[in-house]
Amino acid sequence: GIQVEQSPPDLILQEGANSTLRCNFSDSVNNLQWFHQNPWGQLINLFYIPSGTKQNGRLSATTVATERYSLLYISSSQTTDSGVYFCAVARRGGTSYGKLTFGQGTILTVHP
Amino acid sequence: DTAVSQTPKYLVTQMGNDKSIKCEQNLGHDTMYWYKQDSKKFLKIMFSYNNKELIINETVPNRFSPKSPDKAHLNLHINSLELGDSAVYFCASSQDDSHQPQHFGDGTRLSIL
Numbered sequence: 001g002i003q004v005e006q007s008p009p010d011l012i013l014q015e016g017a018n019s020t021l022r023c024n025f026s027d028s029v030n031n032l033q034w035f036h037q038n039p040w041g042q043l044i045n046l047f048y049i050p051s052g053t054k055q056n057g058r059l060s061a062t063t064v065a066t067e068r069y070s071l072l073y074i075s076s077s078q079t080t081d082s083g084v085y086f087c088a089v090a091r092r093g094g095t096s097y098g099k100l101t102f103g104q105g106t107i108l109t110v111h112p
Numbered sequence: 113d114t115a116v117s118q119t120p121k122y123l124v125t126q127m128g129n130d131k132s133i134k135c136e137q138n139l140g141h142d143t144m145y146w147y148k149q150d151s152k153k154f155l156k157i158m159f160s161y162n163n164k165e166l167i168i169n170e171t172v173p174n175r176f177s178p179k180s181p182d183k184a185h186l187n188l189h190i191n192s193l194e195l196g197d198s199a200v201y202f203c204a205s206s207q208d209d210s211h212q213p214q215h216f217g218d219g220t221r222l223s224i225l
Contacts, residue, residue, distance in 0.1 A: 030211050031211065031212070031213070031214075033213055033214065035216075037153075041200060041218070041219050041221070042218050042219070043202060043216040043219070045213060045215065045216070048212075048213035084153055086155065088155070098143060098145075098160065098206060098208070098211075098214075099145070099157045099160060099168050099170070100145075100147075100155075100157060100204075100214060101157075102154070102155040102156070104153075104154060105153055
């Protein structure tokens with residue numbers, strides 16, 4: 001199956017700092033999503049971004065499908081950004097039928 | 113107006129019992145999924161249904177039986193619960209089975225005593 005690797009596994013920031021999270025994947029995809037799992041365990045959809053660039057407030061994401069990676073940028077981080085960030089992909093074609101394969105996550109801690 | 117809702121949020125029960133988790137989506141989607149998040153936060157798909165038809169069954173023990181009475185509902189029944197079933201179970205839905213984003217419920221935390 002498709003492999004998804006996220007880096008770094010852990011990230012500690014001071015409030016106000018910027019950060020970049022990376023997601024590498026091993027095959028062509030037709031779905032790539034970034035999620036934030038907050039301290040209450042909810043999975044919040046951040047971006048649906050199988051290719052291209054999107055921005056939403058302090059967050060932006062870029063996926064370079066031909067090179068099989070995606071980046072999530074967090075600017076001016078806030079304590080409420082703390083949690084686990086997941087990248088998930090669905091492999092193009094075959095019998096994947098849209099199943100999302102998740103990376104292992106990046107644990108982000110933002111200190112005041 | 114919750115898009116994907118799961119009940120219950122928490123489920124604490126004893127080994128050997130049978131339990132069900134319900135999921136409903138009001139997004140008009142035709143594909144629904146169950147994912148399991150283990151104690152190390154790793155998320156993995158269990159099942160996928162498209163228009164009430166089972167599409168994916170990821171080598172899940174047959175103690176787990178999904179049921180889709182209609183395309184807005186996908187329930188998960190678990191027989192003879194084991195300690196290793198303790199996890200958070202997430203329901204999700206999407207407009208079709210691959211090209212659209214999946215929307216997740218808030219999860220059901222299952223604890224086996």
